[in-house]
């Protein structure tokens with residue numbers, strides 16, 4: 001694809017998102033700073049947990065803006081979650097909200113409204129989007145908030161929250177049949193906890209963006225593997241990675257199948273990663289967390305490889321760069337796990353229904369009110 005074709009395709013994709021998506025926005029009211037559309041919108045002004053006046057609303061994407069003074073825009077200072085909607089249910093909603101809490105705690109940001117209120121408004125936003133029969137996606141962001149031009153978070157007001165709800169289709173159905181080839185980022189590495197904890201799901205993705213640029217320089221690649229500083233397998237740029245090793249007799253004895261994934265020291269504790277580990281255990285496979293997996297361990301005969309993520313689900317990997325995994329086609333263990341996760345995602349009981357009445361929400365939502373100092 002030429003750059004011109006890429007740009008045209010990107011504009012078309014954006015237009016499509018713009019025609020469907022809705023965004024929930026919640027901000028403190030600061031005269032001269034908070035976008036007027038929000039200030040002038042009909043909703044009530046409420047007091048947030050710190051007594052600041054605050055307002056929220058549900059808008060089309062072209063109706064509202066983020067303040068240029070928000071530290072998520074200035075410094076990438078914010079945390080987020082990406083959630084999947086299937087069959088009018090937000091898959092593993094509680095797990096995503098708990099991980100959001102964990103990220104917020106690590107960066108000393110607290111939700112300025114209750115989890116209950118946020119959930120109610122998120123569901124309202126989802127219901128305002130025409131998802132058709134396909135899956136939907138929620139990008140929920142909690143920012144440091146609006147502040148002056150310095151990086152000091154103490155000079156920021158309470159967090160901005162926004163959530164984009166839209167349709168999603170990351171990979172074509174054929175990709176799950178054939179598998180995809182993964183690139184490898186050699187120069188750009190996954191930082192460890194001493195640099196940027198992989199378990200802060202922050203809006204600072206520049207490292208991953210650079211790894212993606214480097215690792216997908218070959219046409220047709222969509223994802224790239226990242227290594228740790230020492231050269232061990234960490235994760236892909238927005239997905240976790242798994243390697244399957246099959247020992248003689250595995251066809252009749254699932255305990256002879258090892259499903260290996262890197263340690264969470266090196267990668268995000270993916271919600272899909274955790275779900276797949278449980279699914280693999282249920283199948284009788286041995287699940288092993290390793291901190292010394294090398295790229296060479298993922299390829300070759302008697303191996304399978306796949307990546308996991310909210311958008312990708314379980315995606316078979318059939319080659320890393322030019323080196324084939326197994327026989328170059330998705331293997332039986334991977335196919336089984338693709339089927340298993342699809343069955344889980346399709347079952348609305350595994351998530352929060354979009355049409356859950358407000359009266360029932362209280363019983364479902366744990367109101368975790370993170371302490372604010």
Ligand SMILES: Cc1ncc(COP(=O)(O)O)c(C=O)c1O
Pocket residue numbers: 082208235236237238239240267268269270271272273308309310311
């Ligand atoms: C760096 C990174 N690793 C892994 C994942 C997969 O996590 P999950 O399964 O929770 O979507 C993501 C998803 O956003 C990610 O950004």
